[in-house]
Amino acid sequence: ECGSTLENDQCGVCGGDGLSCLQGMIDATECGGTLYVPEGDYDESITINKCMSLIGAENRARPKVMRGTDIDLNERDHCDCYDVTLDGIDFFAGDALSALSVSFPMGLLTITNSIVDGSGANGFSGSDIDGLFVTGSTFQSSNTAVSITGGSVANHHINESSFIYNNNNIFVSPECEGTLDATNNWWGSVDGPGESVEGNVDTGSWYTDENMNDTVTQDCNGDWGGTALLDECGVCGGDGIADGECDCDGNVD
Numbered sequence: 477e478c479g480s481t482l483e484n485d486q487c488g489v490c491g492g493d494g495l496s497c498l499q500g501m502i503d504a505t506e507c508g509g510t511l512y513v514p515e516g517d518y519d520e521s522i523t524i525n526k527c528m529s530l531i532g533a534e535n536r537a538r539p540k541v542m543r544g545t546d547i548d549l550n551e552r553d554h555c556d557c558y559d560v561t562l563d564g565i566d567f568f569a570g571d572a573l574s575a576l577s578v579s580f581p582m583g584l585l586t587i588t589n590s591i592v593d594g595s596g597a598n599g600f601s602g603s604d605i606d607g608l609f610v611t612g613s614t615f616q617s618s619n620t621a622v623s624i625t626g627g628s629v630a631n632h633h634i635n636e637s638s639f640i641y642n643n644n645n646i647f648v649s650p651e652c653e654g655t656l657d658a659t660n661n662w663w664g665s666v667d668g669p670g671e672s673v674e675g676n677v678d679t680g681s682w683y684t685d686e687n688m689n690d691t692v693t694q695d696c697n698g699d700w701g702g703t704a705l706l707d708e709c710g711v712c713g714g715d716g717i718a719d720g721e722c723d724c725d726g727n728v729d
Contacts, residue, residue: 498522498541502530507555513539513565521572523548527557527583532564538591539565544572547602550580558583558606566591569598575618578602581627587613594618599642601625603649608632620644629676630654636688639672640664648675662688668701 498518502525505511510529515536521543524530532538545567547560560582567590569575575592578585581604589612592599599618603626614637615621621642622634629652639645639661648656652675659680663669666684673679681691681700695702696712707714 498539502526502528508557515539517542519543521545521570524560525549525551526555527559529561529563530565531561532589540568541565542568543570544568544574545576546572547576547578547582547585548580549582559585561586561588562590563588564590566593568593569595569618572597574598574601574623576600578605581605583607584609586610589613591616592618592621594621594642598623603627606631608634610634611636614638614640615642615645616640618642618644620647622646624652624656624675625649626651628653629656633657635660638662638664638686638688639669640686642672644674645669645672646674646677648677650675652676660688660691662686668692 497520498513499520499522501511501513502522505528507526508528510531512531513533515533515538517540519542522541522545524545524547526549549558567575574597575594576599584607585605587610591614593616595617597619599615599621601623603624605627608631610633621639621644624632624647626649629648635657641664645663646656646658655676655678658673658677660683661679662683662685663672668682669679681693684690684692692701694700695704696706697704704713706712707716709717
């Protein structure tokens, strides 16, 4: 038991200052502030309940949240901003339904240089996000890597990122408005996303190598990664002109 004049802080430490766990650090950060998260494995489930930025330690091992992270701005203590930035942090689902989730409408969510690992559950899930901007990140080991179930995805952009070892890569509900931009990503295969994307998602051009050096192009049919070519007569996928046959205008040589 904790001492008679002491109480357990939110980290469960008797007489502690509440800063020995990541949730305590988040709670102590002012609305709109920036928390520079020390490296380490945080064996806890956390809730981001205010607009803020969480930044991983530079030039060191990235911090890892091991049991799920939820962004819930429903109770934000008179905080009038709605944006969250996550940079250089690895999110794991553990025993949660998703590694990273949004459970209340929010403004802009920016995710850079991070890993979202569903550990067999889902990676990222949410709805009613005004803007989603993901770059330089990896979605891995998830049932569904990215699941958007409501609101508009017209201002959702996932680019320069990797999708690997997922059962399904992206799901956008038919209830959503707009088209999610998922161009210029590595899908774990030179053939691109294949059938792993469902809903209104523009996968456009994709990278053909995990180092993300080369991208596919459109063929004359407009198919990304297609092989159809224009023949001498300008016909896409045509047979061209056989020797001794008519030219493109029907004239015999």
